[in-house]
Amino acid sequence: MPLSIPEQELMEPGHTACHGCGATLSMRYVLKALGKNTVVSVPAACWAVIPGAMPNRTLDVPMVYTPFAATGASISGLREALDIRGKEDYNVVGFAGDGGTADIGLQALSGAMERGHNVFYIMYDNEAYMNTGVQRSGSTPYGAETTTTPVRKEKNFKKQQKKIVADLMIAQGVPYVATATVAYPEDMIRKVNNAKKIKGPKFIQILSPCPVGWYFSSEKTIEVSRLAVRSGVFPLFEYVNGVMKVTKQPSPVEIKEYLSSQRRFSHMSDRDIEEIKAYADARMHRLLEMEKNSASASAVQN
Numbered sequence: 183m184p185l186s187i188p189e190q191e192l193m194e195p196g197h198t199a200c201h202g203c204g205a206t207l208s209m210r211y212v213l214k215a216l217g218k219n220t221v222v223s224v225p226a227a228c229w230a231v232i233p234g235a236m237p238n239r240t241l242d243v244p245m246v247y248t249p250f251a252a253t254g255a256s257i258s259g260l261r262e263a264l265d266i267r268g269k270e271d272y273n274v275v276g277f278a279g280d281g282g283t284a285d286i287g288l289q290a291l292s293g294a295m296e297r298g299h300n301v302f303y304i305m306y307d308n309e310a311y312m313n314t315g316v317q318r319s320g321s322t323p324y325g326a327e328t329t330t331t332p333v334r335k336e337k338n339f340k341k342q343q344k345k346i347v348a349d350l351m352i353a354q355g356v357p358y359v360a361t362a363t364v365a366y367p368e369d370m371i372r373k374v375n376n377a378k379k380i381k382g383p384k385f386i387q388i389l390s391p392c393p394v395g396w397y398f399s400s401e402k403t404i405e406v407s408r409l410a411v412r413s414g415v416f417p418l419f420e421y422v423n424g425v426m427k428v429t430k431q432p433s434p435v436e437i438k439e440y441l442s443s444q445r446r447f448s449h450m451s452d453r454d455i456e457e458i459k460a461y462a463d464a465r466m467h468r469l470l471e472m473e474k475n476s477a478s479a480s481a482v483q484n
């Protein structure tokens with residue numbers, strides 16, 4: 183049965199995000215699924231400024247600002263405090279960018295997951311430190327131009343492959359790990375709903391295209407997000423208690439089409455594109471193998 187998107191809006195208009203901001207849509211959909219009994223913790227990032235200055239607010243749920251490195255610690259404390267006060271039914275959500283997750287916040291995230299707190303950690307992945315001017319992060323993909331990997335004569339684009347935090351979370355044994363993106367809101371909301379059923383740590387990495395930092399026109403956010411999935415660059419999956427499911431098969435869209443939708447990749451040679459394709463193909467192969475192994479393991483148990 184097709185899932186209907188909840189009508190309730192817990193994010194109001196009038197915020198200060200840029201036109202076409204994928205991170206803003208990500209928050210909107212996540213809150214639609216979580217509902218009113220939710221507390222959000224946000225570190226230094228675009229989302230720390232999107233609500234605007236006091237007395238403005240954009241969210242109709244409580245929001246806590248936390249130091250850049252501390253989202254994992256913050257949600258651990260919020261969870262324990264709410265539980266002590268008998269508010270076990272409240273959702274506690276860390277909502278952090280890729281810099282705050284893949285880099286400076288990684289140890290706090292890993293600690294929170296390891297301690298097994300009943301929390302959500304949403305990584306909105308716009309693939310660079312956008313709020314401070316598009317610096318590269320560990321989650322920036324190979325080949326991307328950023329302000330710290332400027333493409334001048336020496337072609338100084340990012341030379342390392344993307345660090346994929348969702349895969350790290352799987353390796354750590356987190357019970358619920360998923361990826362999502364804004365072009366597929368039903369898929370995202372279904373995943374948040376499924377995550378709610380797990381009592382323990384939950385991690386969702388949401389690809390959130392950024393027109394300013396990826397250099398594309400702001401009405402193309404959904405198109406770019408969809409191309410990321412269809413080209414196989416950003417696979418959508420759900421991993422629940424050791425069982426992998428790839429939730430959207432990539433359609434035959436060339437990676438070149440995805441890359442050419444953003445100016446941050448405009449300098450790339452065919453050889454560079456091959457590097458990205460090889461990395462994406464190998465990862466997709468790994469995920470499908472995990473899915474196959476999950477299916478055969480459950481067949482053995484049945």
Ligand SMILES: Cc1ncc(C[n+]2csc(CCOP(=O)(O)OP(=O)(O)O)c2C)c(N)n1
Nearest residue numbers: 226227228250279280281282310311312313
């Ligand atoms: C310890 C510390 N170092 C640096 C900063 C400056 N700073 C604020 S936001 C930000 C970028 C955040 O990037 P990311 O986590 O990717 O989120 P985005 O801005 O893309 O939403 C930085 C470096 C800070 N606030 N605290």
